[in-house]
Structure formats: C-alpha cells, structure tokens
Amino acid sequence: MQATKKIVTLATLLALSGSVLAACSKEAPADQPKDGASSSPPATAAGTFSYPMKSDKTLTYWAELNGNIGSVKPTFQEVPFFQEWQKRTGVNLKFIQPPANQAKEALNVLLASGELPDMIEYSWSSAFPGGPEKAINDGYILKLNDAIDKYAPNLKKYLKEHPEVDKQIKTDSGSYYAFPFIRGDDLLKTYQGPIIRKDWLDELGLPMPQTIDDWYNVLKAFKEKKGVAAPLTFLGMPTALFGLDGGAFIGAFGVIKNFYQEDGKIKYGPMEPGYKQFLATMQKWYAEGLIDKNIATVDTKTMDSNMTSGKSAATVWNSGAGIGKWQPIVKEKEPKAQFAPAPYPVMKNGDKPKFGQKDFAFVPTGGVAITANSKNVETAARLLDYAYGEEGHNFFNFGVEGMSYKMDNGYPKYTDYVMKNPDKLAPAQALAMYARSGYNGPFVQDKRYIEQYLTMPEQKDGITVWSNTDAEKYLLPPITPTPDESTEFATIMNDVNTLVGEMSLKIILGSEPIDSFDKYVDKIKSLKIERAIDIEKAALDRYNKR
Numbered sequence: 001m002q003a004t005k006k007i008v009t010l011a012t013l014l015a016l017s018g019s020v021l022a023a024c025s026k027e028a029p030a031d032q033p034k035d036g037a038s039s040s041p042p043a044t045a046a047g048t049f050s051y052p053m054k055s056d057k058t059l060t061y062w063a064e065l066n067g068n069i070g071s072v073k074p075t076f077q078e079v080p081f082f083q084e085w086q087k088r089t090g091v092n093l094k095f096i097q098p099p100a101n102q103a104k105e106a107l108n109v110l111l112a113s114g115e116l117p118d119m120i121e122y123s124w125s126s127a128f129p130g131g132p133e134k135a136i137n138d139g140y141i142l143k144l145n146d147a148i149d150k151y152a153p154n155l156k157k158y159l160k161e162h163p164e165v166d167k168q169i170k171t172d173s174g175s176y177y178a179f180p181f182i183r184g185d186d187l188l189k190t191y192q193g194p195i196i197r198k199d200w201l202d203e204l205g206l207p208m209p210q211t212i213d214d215w216y217n218v219l220k221a222f223k224e225k226k227g228v229a230a231p232l233t234f235l236g237m238p239t240a241l242f243g244l245d246g247g248a249f250i251g252a253f254g255v256i257k258n259f260y261q262e263d264g265k266i267k268y269g270p271m272e273p274g275y276k277q278f279l280a281t282m283q284k285w286y287a288e289g290l291i292d293k294n295i296a297t298v299d300t301k302t303m304d305s306n307m308t309s310g311k312s313a314a315t316v317w318n319s320g321a322g323i324g325k326w327q328p329i330v331k332e333k334e335p336k337a338q339f340a341p342a343p344y345p346v347m348k349n350g351d352k353p354k355f356g357q358k359d360f361a362f363v364p365t366g367g368v369a370i371t372a373n374s375k376n377v378e379t380a381a382r383l384l385d386y387a388y389g390e391e392g393h394n395f396f397n398f399g400v401e402g403m404s405y406k407m408d409n410g411y412p413k414y415t416d417y418v419m420k421n422p423d424k425l426a427p428a429q430a431l432a433m434y435a436r437s438g439y440n441g442p443f444v445q446d447k448r449y450i451e452q453y454l455t456m457p458e459q460k461d462g463i464t465v466w467s468n469t470d471a472e473k474y475l476l477p478p479i480t481p482t483p484d485e486s487t488e489f490a491t492i493m494n495d496v497n498t499l500v501g502e503m504s505l506k507i508i509l510g511s512e513p514i515d516s517f518d519k520y521v522d523k524i525k526s527l528k529i530e531r532a533i534d535i536e537k538a539a540l541d542r543y544n545k546r
Contacts, residue, residue: 051386052090059376059383060117062096062110063368064103066439068432072425081434084400088391091383111140116371118380121442124178125480126364129490132177134483141369142377144176151381154388155179158444168362171480172542178367179384181440183359185447186467192357193466194248195322197313198340200226212252212281212345215314219290222313230292232285233312237299240501247355247471248316252345253278256355257500259536260474266537270500271524276517282508296505307339314342319454319462320428327456341462344469356469362478366440387443396443399434414452427453479539492532496524 061076069079076082076095086093096117098106107122120141124132135141148156159166169180183189201208201218204225209215219231234243247256255269255278269275285291292298292312300321306312307322308329315322323339330337344353370380386392398405398412405412414431416422421430431438437449454460481489503520506512 049382051391052088053379053382055090055092055379057376057379058092058094059119059374059380060096061093061119061121061368062098062107062117063121064098065100066432068426068428068438070100072429072433079433080403081399081432081436084395084434085386088395089383089386091379093383116140116373118374118376119368119370119384121366121368123364124367124369125478129487130483131171131480131486132369133171133173133175133480134486135369136175136177136372137483139372141177142372142374144178144370144381145174147370147377147381148176151378152179152385152388154385154392158182158388162361165361167543167546168360168478170546172482172539172546174546178369179387179442181363181366181442182444183361183363184444187447187463188445188450189359189361190357190463190467191320191450192246192316192318192322193344193462194316194342195307195314195339195462196342197222197337199334199336199338200313208340208342210343210346210349212249212347215249215345216285216290219285219314220288223289226313228310228313230294230306230312231290232314233292233298233303233306234295234316235298235300235303236295237297239497240296240505243298243303243316246316246357247344247353247469248357249282249345250275250278251353251355251469252347253281254354256474257504259476259533260355261476261540262474266476266533266540268524268529268533270504271521271529276514279504279507279517280514283510283514286508287510291508295508319459323456323459323462324454327458338458340458341465343465353469354471355474356466356471358467358469358471358475360475360478363440364478366436366442368442384442387441393444393446395435396441397435397437397446397449399431404431404434412448419452419455427455476536476540477543479536479543481535481539485535485539489532489535492528495527496529496532499523499527 063076065074065076073079076093076097082093082095096110103122104127107120110116110120122128124135124141128135130138132141136143159169165182169178169182170176196209196218198208200222204221206218206221207214209218215232222228222231234241234248236242239245241250241257244250245257250256250269253274255267255272255274257269257275259266259268261267282291286293286295292306294302298306303312303315303317304325307315307326310330319341323341327337327339330339344356346353368384370377370384374380387396394401394412398414399418401407401412403415404418405414407413414427418430418434419427421427425433428438431453435449436443437445438453450463454463480486499520503512503517507514507517
C-alpha cells in the first residue's frame with residue numbers, strides 16, 4: 001500500500017468490511033494490459049458484438065443501495081431491475097453493498113484492503129479525496145480512454161455528439177474515469193426552489209412574493225394572521241444553511257454560500273458584502289420569529305413534519321420530495337390546501353434572479369469506475385455501455401415494457417404499477433424496482449421520465465418558475481483540481497467551512513452582532529481563502545481549455 005492511502009484500524013475493518021472483503025475479486029497479475037485492454041474478453045463472434053454476451057464470468061460490483069429501493073428490497077439481488085440488467089447483458093453480477101449511510105467509510109475499508117471488485121459506483125469527482133486523477137494515480141481505478149474507445153461504442157457516440165458533456169466528464173489531462181450519469185435535457189437540471197402555501201396567500205389576499213420585502217410581509221402575515229409558528233423553515237443539516245445552498249434568499253443579495261464566477265474572477269460568497277446584508281436580514285427575521293428557531297438542526301424528517309402539520313408555511317425544497325410528497329398528505333386534512341412554487345427572491349421587482357439551483361448535464365453521483373486490477377475490463381465496459389444504447393436507454397429510464405411502462409404512440413408511458421401501485425408503493429419506490437431514472441446511475445436520464453413523474457400542475461410549474469434564473473452564467477462547471485491542489489484545497493476549506501457555518505448561525509441567532517462580520521472575514525482570509533480561490537481559478541482556466 002502506498003503511504004497516501006488511508007490507514008484503517010482493525011476495529012473499523014471488522015465493523016465495516018464483513019462480506020465486503022470476502023466478496024471482492026482477486027488482484028490481477030502484474031502484467032495486466034494497460035488502460036483498458038482485457039485479458040478475458042466475452043465470447044463473441046469474430047468482428048461482431050451483440051447482447052446478451054456469452055460470458056461465464058461473474059463480475060463484482062460495489063455500490064450503495066438507493067433509499068427508494070432499500071425501503072422495499074434490502075439487497076440488489078432482490079431488485080427486478082438488477083436481475084433484468086444481468087439477463088439482458090449476459091453478465092452475472094455479485095453485488096457488494098456497504099451499510100446504509102456508510103458508503104464513504106466502507107469504501108475506505110475496501111480501498112485499504114487492496115482487494116477490489118471489478119466496478120465501483122461512487123462520486124469520484126466530488127467525494128474522493130484528491131479527485132479522480134489521484135484515484136487513477138494511486139492505482140485504484142482505471143483510466144478508461146482505451147476501454148471506451150474499444151468496448152463502449154454507445155457512450156463514445158454520445159460523447160462525440162455532445163462535446164460539452166464530453167468536456168465535463170473527463171479530467172484536465174483528458175482522462176475518462178467513470179461511466180457517467182448525465183441529465184439528458186434542460187428540463188431535468190432544475191428541480192428545487194422556494195415552496196409556499198398558496199391557499200394561505202389567497203386567503204390573506206397576498207400576491208406571490210417576488211422580492212425580499214415581499215417575503216418579509218408574507219411571512220409576517222402568516223405568523224400574525226394565521227398563527228404559523230415557524231413561517232419559514234429550511235434544512236440545517238448536514239451543514240449550516242444547507243437548504244439555501246442552491247441560492248434561495250442568499251442569491252437575492254448577489255452571492256451564494258460557495259464559490260462562483262463573475263466578470264472573469266472567482267469569488268467566495270461568504271466574504272462578500274452581499275453575504276453580510278443577507279445575514280443582517282436573516283437576523284431580523286429570526287428575531288421576529290419568522291424563521292424556524294431550530295434552523296441549525298432541521299433535517300428532512302423535521303421539515304416534512306413542519307410543512308404537513310402547518311407549523312411552517314414556506315421552505316426551499318424539491319418538486320418531488322417536497323410538493324409531491326406533502327400535497328396529498330395535507331389535502332386529506334385540508335381539501336383547499338395548496339403548495340406552490342415561488343420564484344427565487346430578488347431585491348427589486350422585475351429583476352431576474354442571479355442564482356438558483358441548476359445542475360450541469362454531468363452529475364457526479366452514480367458514475368461507475370472500473371478498478372485498475374480488474375481482470376474483466378472488456379466485459380465490465382460492455383456491461384456499462386449497454387445503458388447508452390437505445391435499448392439500454394429505454395430500460396434504465398422506463399424499465400420493462402409491459403410491466404413498468406407501455407408504448408403509447410411511440411411514447412414510453414409508465415403503467416399503473418408505477419403511478420398507482422397496487423401495493424401502495426410511492427411512484428419513486430415502484431419505479432426504482434424496474435428503472436434507475438428516479439435517482440441516478442451510469443446512463444443518460446430521459447426527460448420523458450420527469451414529464452410523467454411530476455403529476456401535479458404545481459410540480460410542473462416549479463420547473464418553469466425555478467428555471468428562470470441566470471445561474472448558468474455564475475455557477476462553476478465541474479472543474480477538477482490536480483491531486484495536490486485538491487488536497488491543499490480540502491485542508492483550507494475544512495477550516496473555512498467550519499468558520500463560515502459557525503459565523504452564519506451566531507449572527508442569525510443573534511449571539512453575535514452583525515458588526516462582527518468584518519472580523520470574521522479577516523479570519524477567513526487568515527485561513528488562506530485567497531489560495532483556495534487561486535486553486536479554483538486555475539482549475540477553471542484548465543477546464544475552459546479542454
């Protein structure tokens with residue numbers, strides 16, 4: 001093992017490894033062919049290839065089970081989708097499943113063991129220390145350029161036809177490192193924004209809030225005239241102000257709680273004057289009881305309870321997990337209840353929001369890497385490439401025809417099994433039994449999924465309302481610092497993020513005066529934030545030259 005790899009205690013190994021280590025494939029011989037060549041290709045006719053493959057091998061696949069699946073089936077092997085995927089491709093898979101919510105810890109154990117599976121599904125560009133180049137350099141995962149060129153014609157064709165996506169999924173040096181999850185249409189890139197009780201707005205004769213002043217008046221009316229205990233709530237977990245990370249409310253002041261680009265420069269929002277104005281506003285709202293007093297500890301369960309009980313009347317969350325989840329629950333008690341999307345707040349009426357939640361086409365989650373010591377590179381690559389072809393695309397997005405969808409004048413329409421499940425499964429749960437479009441994975445997500453999944457007019461309106469921002473101009477694309485830069489950046493930002501989280505909460509809660517903001521900025525600077533900005537700028541410059 002190299003010194004850079006994580007050292008894991010025996011206690012941790014025993015606690016997390018279990019069947020993980022026992023199920024991994026043996027280490028490849030030292031003469032493993034370079035960069036994607038396989039010593040054991042599947043048996044196919046000379047010069048041709050078709051699915052299902054005629055392979056007698058069993059490949060190992062490490063991945064965390066999605067929550068929508070885990071609530072119905074406890075293991076991959078029991079899920080119809082993964083059974084059918086093996087059948088269609090002709091590849092037998094042995095799944096290695098880390099304990100729920102312990103993927104990061106379990107992966108550390110796996111990597112430290114030196115006995116790696118054939119494939120690992122993980123957020124390599126956003127969650128792996130040092131980034132994908134370090135994972136390649138340390139001998140964990142394979143540089144996929146040759147493998148894609150030789151064994152992944154479907155993905156290769158897609159990337160050729162979509163050069164902007166191709167630019168996003170590789171490193172600055174041009175290395176492909178995972179079979180990616182790609183949002184295939186603009187319609188799929190925005191799914192989150194402010195949500196408000198429109199029926200209460202109507203009852204009080206108030207228009208949909210547009211500006212920060214409008215929001216203040218609305219929240220005050222909800223509290224004073226409707227008796228709402230915590231008019232505005234949002235997630236405070238796993239980090240401070242997490243629910244506002246997409247740009248809601250903070251964005252009205254021209255900043256976000258992260259890095260962004262503007263006028264050719266990289267800026268860090270929490271040290272800009274706009275962030276001070278945001279904190280001063282939130283401090284006032286909190287003092288007047290307009291914000292949930294528990295903003296530091298609100299998790300999804302708490303937020304669900306607040307919004308469905310009437311304790312809160314506004315928040316920032318998703319069209320599916322928010323409006324789609326809460327509306328049916330509340331309507332049972334209050335037939336006239338209506339959750340509706342609200343625009344991202346601005347300072348002046350008529351302004352276009354500067355920031356808002358919007359993904360790039362490439363999303364780090366769900367990408368699958370082939371490990372560097374796999375003896376089954378071609379088989380693994382062809383298995384993964386299946387999803388980027390026409391048949392695999394339909395399967396990953398819609399499932400099995402006749403079961404989870406049926407063709408209706410050329411349109412793959414989800415069946416009642418998905419939308420009105422006889423076993424009372426939510427659509428997200430039922431869909432996850434037969435397809436991956438409801439979460440992520442190594443495929444291109446189809447917009448026809450979201451067209452059906454969002455059944456309520458309010459949900460569909462949300463995409464339109466929340467998409468009306470200039471976020472694309474300012475948000476940073478999926479840049480990749482070098483391994484050395486990534487390590488240095490992480491060290492700096494661990495300290496900075498801790499300070500910013502503490503600073504933000506103390507000022508909002510009133511335990512620190514707003515005048516203390518400037519000294520906090522000085523502290524941020526002393527933690528080498530300017531070096532972090534330089535690293536981001538260098539990575540952005542390299543990205544723009546790809």
